[in-house]
Amino acid sequence: MMCVESVRDVVVVWPEVQDFWPCRRGRVRGDSGEMEQLTALDATFLEVEDSDPHVSLAVGGVSIIEGPAPSYDEFVSTFAKRVPTIPRCRQVLRTHPLDLGPPEWVDDPHFDVSRHLHRVALPHPGDDTELFQMIATVMERRLDRERPLWECWIIEGLSDDRWAVLTKIHHCIADGIATTQMLGKFSDNGGDDSFATDIRAAKAPDRLGFSLPKVNLNPLSWVSAIARSAFAAMATAEHVAVGAAELTASLLSPAPESSLNGPVTTMRRYSAARVRLGDLQAVAQVFGVTLNDVALAAITDGYRRILLDRGEQPGHNSLRTLVPVSVRSVNHFNMTDNQVSAMLPLLPVDEADPVRQLQLVHSRLMRAKASGQREGGSAAVSAAKNVPFAFSAWTIRLMSRLPQRAVVALATNVPGPRGQQTLMGRRVLEILPVPPIALQLRTGIAMLSYADSFIFGITADYDTAPDVEALAAGIEDGVARLLAASLARRHWRGSPRRESKEAAPLAR
Secondary structure, eight states: OOOOSOTTSOOOOOGGGOOOOOOOOOOOBOTTOOBOBOOHHHHHHHHHHHHOTTOOOEEEEEEEEESOOOOHHHHHHHHHHHGGGSGGGGEEEEOOGGGOSOOEEEEOTTOOGGGGEEEEEOOTTOSHHHHHHHHHHHHHSOOOTTSOSEEEEEEEEETTTEEEEEEEEETTTOOHHHHHHHHHHHSTTTTOOBGGGGSHHHHSOOTTOOOOOOOOSOHHHHHHHHHHHHHHHHHHHHHHHHHHHHHHHHHTSOOOOOTTBSOOOSOEEEEEEEEEHHHHHHHHHHHTOOHHHHHHHHHHHHHHHHHHHTTOOOOTTSOBEEEEEEOOOGGGTTOOSOOEEEEOOBOOTTOOOHHHHHHHHHHHHHHHHHHTHHHHHHHHHHHHTTSOHHHHHHHHHHHHHSOOOSOOEEEEEEEOBSSOOEETTEEEEEEEEEOOOOTTBSEEEEEEEETTEEEEEEEEETTTOTTHHHHHHHHHHHHHHHHHHHHHHHHHHTOGGGTTOOOOOOOO
């Protein structure tokens, strides 16, 4: 195997994998004869990608593994055995002329797993700089829709006797949780135990639903139960309407002109911020907030740093952020699709104090949740199912071409494997998430928890966000400042001079 001179001149050394582009998306006709179609939300990612030639809407995960890399034949053999457990990996998209029907998943009659496996080596010394450049180079290229929409890259030459596997999957196949579940199936243990079981949607029923009255022999109770159900339905409808109205108002409220928003090029940069999961949990416990609040507060601090470094004064409405929210229940974890809604909070980038930032993030997220933004987004997605596909596809394509100025950042939290994974008998040291960017967003952040680590993976436009490493450093510094504040508060609470006086926790 030869080493590439530059990670932007990627050379696939093995003749078996000369074809560069992989997968494509669609569903198969099963034994029952029923054809699986993309949902309106799944298809949206195709339409958004088609609207901008500079965008690739693939999501990625990079597993960094200890020890020497396996031989190519061993790697192909292992993946050939595990790919059949994921039907999407063997399927392509079949589209209809003029979008008269939604795309469908069909089996690829020419499927060859070796066409989806590539092997490269990093230039010396093989540190984060070279690895991150390789990740950016691979992820910026679009997947070939003539084949199943995924590919894996074996990356050798990492320092400290390590190697990596970059798995790239089109967003139309799966959201963050579904992607981590798919990637887990490639591991030795199948990736069954995930932090995703701790999220709200997995533990609680969707607020859009309400139960029908139970039948008994007392007719008077029927009237009472029906009335309660009717009032519940009215309350739910009002909650959804308010949430949808808030999302719409947010999208129609352009942020001040910012270097974070605007056209992008085809080239990408990548970086990552690494922190301990236990540190985030400690901060969350001391201040009475969620782990996601702590992570978003650190992101706020990182963005504040780069805006100031760019000579821009952060304002109250400078960082409207798209925060995807999972609506996936536990019994849907193995489904390969997108089940997400969204919130659009204003992150307090105008606030300098880290504790005050955390307080504001917590209160704004609580307000967004209480207002029904999550349910309003879900209702909009559900309503799209009743619209002719051609109309929704053309509308999304048109709207995607319009410059949007309201949202300037993306921050998505993806729960990863709870325990340490192995791949081909080798220990997975860490997993780096790689988000796409689109719709005028010049940076995107994906957060992933894995074992005792928490990683912020940052994708940025090459020309307009050259300071992506400063953003990563700012996030790490933001976590460190919050941890120091939490330790100081814990010490203050435990001081004998305070006796029974306790600091008031943040409102939940």
